[in-house]
Amino acid sequence: MNVGFIITKSEVGGAQAWVKNVSGFCENSRRFLISSEHGWLNSFFADERSLTLPSMGKLFFLRDLFRLKKFIRQHNIGLLVASSAHAGVMARLVKLLTPVQVYYVSHGWSFNYNGGLLRFAFRKIEQWLAALTDKIICISGADYQIAQETLKIEQDKLLLIPNKVFQPQASGLEPPLDRRPNSPNLLYLARLEAPKRPDLLNLLNHFSVQIDVIGQGSLATQILPASNIRLCGEVKNFGNFSAYDGLVLLSDSEGLPMSAIEAAACGLPLFLSDVGGCSELVRYQNGMVTPNDAMALQENFSYFLNKLPYFSKQAQHASKYFDLNADRDIWQTLFKNPA
Known part of the structure; x- marks a missing residue:
């Protein structure tokens, strides 16, 4: 099965590094990247397997939603893995337009820190979107607890898989160290x-x-x-x-x-x-x-x-x-x- 990884930004960041690492486990499937911009993460995906949706995260995104639908059908993508709040909205809405499985990966529930006075409304939207999601994967126990107790998401949709990494290696691009003697x-x-x-x-x-x-x-x-x-x-x-x-x-x-x-x-x-x-x-x-x-x-x-x-x-x-x-x-x- 072909797998599409959808994330709002392609720049260097924690969620982007997670996509880079975990997408490598699609050993017998073709993997695709969908983002709002071309950036660091694209360098790990073939150009012909990337789609840019500039309106992701903006108010008027219907045109790009239909572009995403076309891309899914064109490349026979059977699973979308969404790794940001805006990408999660688009992935689950496109599920209404074409048959595709959707996993939403929580890297910290955004309504918890971005909601402000609208936190209650954003929480309700997240609960509605959860109904359109096949699996919600939490990478921390804290996120899993929020999904259970605050969002009241069905138990059979939830997975807890704590985030891990391949041990990083120096890239050679790091700045020269300016060590402070006798200090950490x-x-x-x-x-x-x-x-x-x-x-x-x-x-x-x-x-x-x-x-x-x-x-x-x-x-x-x-x-x-x-x-x-x-x-x-x-x-x-x-x-x-x-x-x-x-x-x-x-x-x-x-x-x-x-x-x-x-x-x-x-x-x-x-x-x-x-x-x-x-x-x-x-x-x-x-x-x-x-x-x-x-x-x-x-x-x-x-x-x-x-x-x-x-x-x-x-x-x-x-x-x-x-x-x-x-x-x-x-x-x-x-x-x-x-x-």
């Missing part, structure tokens, strides 16, 4: 857009550490100039985790953040915001989570630095629990035999 060298790796909180790094600029910020986005301007924080920009296919002593990731919402999983797979201790499924990533005593308020964040960061040798030892032992190869059979079965 930490990494902040993320697309600098909401719900990430790079502004909270300003609360850490008086600690004796070096923090390299790898990533770009509109929130980069919120990071104030500081001698111990270096803005390195985007690095495609970043994999040089072994050059660092730990990972810091501060956010308002997460499923299971890809950069934290990659760091954990490489044996790095983690310092994460206590949101979404982040606490699941440090259950092996390989790091800690923190509230985002200023006092708690600074106190917990100080504790993290003091305990860094212990966390590092535990992180080395825990790295095997984040290996995607352990889930190969699960994904191959899901792609061969959709619900």
Whole structure:
């Protein structure tokens, strides 16, 4: 069966890395990419197997919805795997127009942090869309709990498959290290857009550490100039985790953040915001989570630095629990035999 992976943006990001990794398990099927733009993720798919739908996520998208229907029929796509909120809407609406199975993968329920005053309405829309979905796959226990308790999604539609990765390798494109002598060298790796909180790094600029910020986005301007924080920009296919002593990731919402999983797979201790499924990533005593308020964040960061040798030892032992190869059979079965 041919499988289409649909996601709003094709730029470097956690959900995009998930698509890149998991789509490799379509061993006996042709795989296709549908996104709103041509970007980083397209480099892993043949051009003739890619479709760009510029209106995905916009109000007027009916024309592109019919283009998607045509693409599905033209390439005999039997399964759509949607990995973002807007892509999930389009995938499930096209199911009304043509026979296709749809999996929706939750990388953090967007109505939880984007809803605002409309949160209740967005939740109702998600419940309605769930009725059009064959499987809803949660990559964190926190997302699974929301699906069960808040969205009241039928149990037989839900799957919990915690996010994992293939161990990253250095790409050779990483910036040269500017190590701070006798101080931990930490990494902040993320697309600098909401719900990430790079502004909270300003609360850490008086600690004796070096923090390299790898990533770009509109929130980069919120990071104030500081001698111990270096803005390195985007690095495609970043994999040089072994050059660092730990990972810091501060956010308002997460499923299971890809950069934290990659760091954990490489044996790095983690310092994460206590949101979404982040606490699941440090259950092996390989790091800690923190509230985002200023006092708690600074106190917990100080504790993290003091305990860094212990966390590092535990992180080395825990790295095997984040290996995607352990889930190969699960994904191959899901792609061969959709619900």
